[in-house]
Amino acid sequence: MKLNFVIVKSLQKFCRKPLHVASLRPRLTMSARMTATLHEGKTPNLLINERSPYLLQHAYNPVKWYPWGEEAFQKAKNESKLIFLSVGYSTCHWCHVMEKESFENEEIANMLNQNFVPVKVDREERPDVDRVYMTFVQATSGHGGWPMSVWLTPNLKPFVGGTYFPPDDSMFKRGFKSILNVISQKWNEDKDKCNENADKIMESIQKAVQVTTDVSATLPTLDACEKCVEQMIEMFDDNLGGFGVAPKFPQPVNFNFLLRYHCCFPETEHGKKALMMVEKTLLQMADGGIYDHIGYGFHRYSTDKFWHVPHFEKMLYDQGQLAVAYADCYATTGNEKLKQTLCNLLDYVKRDLTHSSGGFYSAEDADSLPSHDDKVKKEGAFxxxxxxxxxxxxxxxxxxxxxxxxxxxxxxxxxxxxxxxxxxxxxxxxxxxxxxxxxxxxxxxxxxxxxxxxxxxxxxxxxxxxxxxxxQLPRPHLDDKMLTAWNALMISGFARAACVTDNDDYRQVASTAAHFLKVNLYDESTNLLLRSCYPGQDGSVEQISPPIKGFDADYAFTIRSLIDLYEATHDDRWLEWASKLQDKQTELFWDDKDGGYFSVDQSDSSILLRMKEDQDGAEPSANSVSALNLLRLSAYLNQPKLQEQSENVFKAFSDRLRKAPFALPEMASGLLWLWKGHKQIVVSGPEDSDVTKSFVMYIDSKFLPFKIIVPSNKLSKNGVVHRHLAGNLSGMISTSGGALKPEVFVCENFTCQLPARSLQELKNIL
Structure with missing residues (x-):
């Protein structure tokens, strides 16, 4: 996307800085009370009333920060000032650098306070705000990252932006002070012209981000999946694993697709290569410095191609997705090192990232004090x-x-x-x-x-x-936000691990976390999810007021986690809740005109763009996850309309899937389900029978991504599976003298093979 407007051309030369991806971590949880203790004698700004650890980190800056909201917007309008929007997160290394260099600098703080309305946003709490203005920054500068710095007109339209800025001019770049002076001067000289250019920029971005569907669009075929694996093969590092060169990121969405591709085409050259790429990368990562060999868990990414020197922050969304990847690859290969790495990772999450009520914290920082006597944090010191x-x-x-x-x-x-x-x-x-x-x-x-x-x-x-x-060392900072979407990713990790290791403790952790979401991040009266909550005093959980409503990703990831949890526990209530949330997600975010899901609903007028994510990155896009959710729910609930809706998602992104499927590997996984079909596996027999248990354990232990599994007792009770599938599948159940026989039916399109009555027969079928 190119925007060649004069205002952008005249200012972007001052705002160039390469991408800075996060890397940080302090270990005290930042309550307002603790923040006040650390900054005794200083006067706080308005962020002192917030709950986000990132916002509280800036509560004692001399910059008079406002949180994102009407008070700041109205001040900008009343005083005819630009808004300076700074977006980051509490474990972001360069965010801390810019804070120390600029936001704690009295001279710069005075410039911001006098000429602008400074606003701080936690990108993890408000991904909707971050997404709008990151789209602008990437479009006008060609790169993005955090901290993100954007100047907005009083009507919230972006005027100019960038990422990190050093405080002073150097031989190669303008400093933050100079940029503030230039932007203030431009605004004061001709506000009308600046507003006009901002309007044009937003119009151009709005057109560029629209995902429209030709009414005659057809479903992408398996050719998109074939092209996707070919693109991954081209980018794969045959010697060291991973995709591309430095820096190297885990990219779990690639593993998900490649394992499913191998499952569909195990004997083809590309199918074998797909499995090799996943196993090699996961083993290289487990040996590498990106893995914490002492305390376990994975750091964010490697700065080099060898997986050696990482940026040391640990993010919950990485742990959750990598747990799924290690579980699925272990189930496919039986490689014990993969299993050990998986179990160690989960031990780390249980030990260091779990609230007493079962929810999961967001992240640990990269930076910490080398000793209790030190005053300056260093990256990786811990x-x-x-x-x-x-x-x-x-x-x-x-x-x-x-x-x-x-x-x-x-x-x-x-x-x-x-x-x-x-x-x-x-x-x-x-x-x-x-x-x-x-x-x-x-x-x-x-x-x-x-x-x-x-x-x-x-x-x-x-x-x-x-x-x-x-x-014995000072711990890195813990970001104690508990985000719905990231908790859901971790629930999926524990659920998949429970299946492939037959570990009931993992089942319990996943179930407790799902219960945590339902109690603390869900309003049963409205069927609405919330975005975040925080630990309170004495093990309690707190919401900010007013709470932040859940976004599309919160619904998509939670629905997937509940289906995964149902498959790990065979507890109907999780599938029932997933069905309800699917209806609510469609109500809030579905695009009736062009198909696909918007990232946000229409209720917040301060969000200028309703976009659809069209790329699987550090987290999969909500549309990619939803496409497969709809197919899985359609199979479990016997609702063809959900498959039709999934097909409309694929059609909405058909151009992207055909031309650049590497950008949407998670959605390509859904295409494999759509075109290759799925199995219905019905397990009959008394629940307490050792034979029945061995059937379920074996099915769970295998990587069978395109299946639904239904214990026969679910067909004879008044639960969600009974209501939707009993009429189709209950006729398969055999009895002897009124008792259920232990046997397994494996069916496709409700046509079943002869039942397996021994574990060996089941192994032969699967």
Missing amino acids: YVFTSAELKEILPDKIGNTNLADIVQMYYGMTENGNVSFEQDPHGELRGKNVLIIRATVEEIAEKYETTRDDVISGLEISRERMFQKRC
């Missing part, structure tokens, strides 16, 4: 070790070998640190080691002339001691 520290922690020997030497060899540590200058331009990791597996147990045993078992035992002892040493 996660890295020096060689000297290691020797102090591990004075023991295995035979004649120092335990520290074994650990250093295993994790690629050196006396001077293993991070190059190019990966550490600010020197925060100088002399430090980012742990990355560089040797096998066998290689270590051979070098130090010891046994394999001794090495394994030594490494486990070492990990525990290193973990205890880490626990």
Whole structure:
């Protein structure tokens, strides 16, 4: 999208800065009371009344911040001032840099306070606001990122924007002070012209982001899926795994598609390649520095192509999606290392990201204090070790070998640190080691002339001691927001893990979290989801007032998680709730004219654009997830209209799917279901029968993405499955003397194979 208006041309040269993706973390949860204690003697701004950890981080800036809302809008209109909109999130490294450099600078604060109405937005709390203005920034500058800085006219139309700005001019770029002066001067010289150009920009963006459907549009075919896997093969790093070069992101949406493609075409060249790409990448990540080998869980992304030096923040949405990827790949390959990584990841989430009521926190920061005596946070300080520290922690020997030497060899540590200058331009990791597996147990045993078992035992002892040493350090900041969409992603992770490992604890965690959503982030009287809630005092949960209503992604991700949870527990109530939410999502967000779902409803007049997400990124797009939700619900509820609605989603994005399916791999997964069909698996037999249990356990343990599974007892009770499927499937159930026989029917299009009456027969069929 190109916008060649004079106002953009004249100002964007001052606003250029490469993309900065987040990287941060402080560990105290930022209640207003704690914020006041940390800034004793300072006068707070209006953000002190907010609940978002990000907004509270800025509550004592000398900048007179307003939260997004009518008070700020009205002030801008009354005083005829531009709004300076700053958008970020609490674990964003460059957001903290800009705060320290500019928003805590008295001179810059005075410029903002006198000439603009400064407004702060947490992008995770208000993705609707972020999406509108990020679209503008990307369209006018060619890049985006956070912190995002945008100047708006009093009617909220963007005037000029960018990302991070340094405070002062340099040889290569204008500083924030100069930019503030230029923009203020332009506005004061000719407000009418600025407003006119802002109107034109918004009109152009509105046209560019519209997703329209030709009435004669046909469904994309499997050719789009074939093209998608071909594009992924072209981008795949055959040596190191992952897609593209540095920086490398996990991209779970790619794993989801490739595993499903392999499931559909297991014997083809591309099908085999698809599985290889997923397994290799997940194993490389598990060995890499992007994985926390001591406390577990995954960091946001790797700054290099080797998966070595990460940006150290840990995001809930990564943990949830990667849990699904590791579970599904383990179910496909049986690779035990994938299972161990999955279980470790979930241990991390249970330990560090879970509220006492069962909800999940949003993120942990990358930056923290190196020690309790330090005053300045450094990125990665909580996660890295020096060689000297290691020797102090591990004075023991295995035979004649120092335990520290074994650990250093295993994790690629050196006396001077293993991070190059190019990966550490600010020197925060100088002399430090980012742990990355560089040797096998066998290689270590051979070098130090010891046994394999001794090495394994030594490494486990070492990990525990290193973990205890880490626990003595100041923790990174915890963003304690509990977001509906991200909680749903994590519920799916625990639900899939429960299936493939047959772990009832994971089932319980997923069920408790779903109950948390229903109690704290759902209004049963209106069938509406809310976006966020926060931990209160003594383990309670609080809402901001007025609460933020849920967005399309909150509904799409929650519906998917409830279907996943039903498949892990076979508890009808989760499928029942998913059905209700699907109706509400369609009511609020569906585009009756062109198909597909808008990201926001029509209730907030401050949101100038109603857009449809057309790309699967760090999180899948709500439309992609919804396309498959509709197909799954159509199969479970025997409602063809839901499949028709799913087909209309595919039609709405048909041009994108045909030309650039790599941008929508999650939606391509839905296409595979649509064209390849699905299986209905009905398990008959007494619930307490060992044979029946073995049937269900085996089906759950396999990666069968295009299926619905119905225990026969669900067909004989007055639940959602009974109401919709009993007439079609209950005739399959066999009895002997009035008792159910343990057997499994595998059906496609309600045509069934002969029943499997033993586990071996079932294995042969599946």
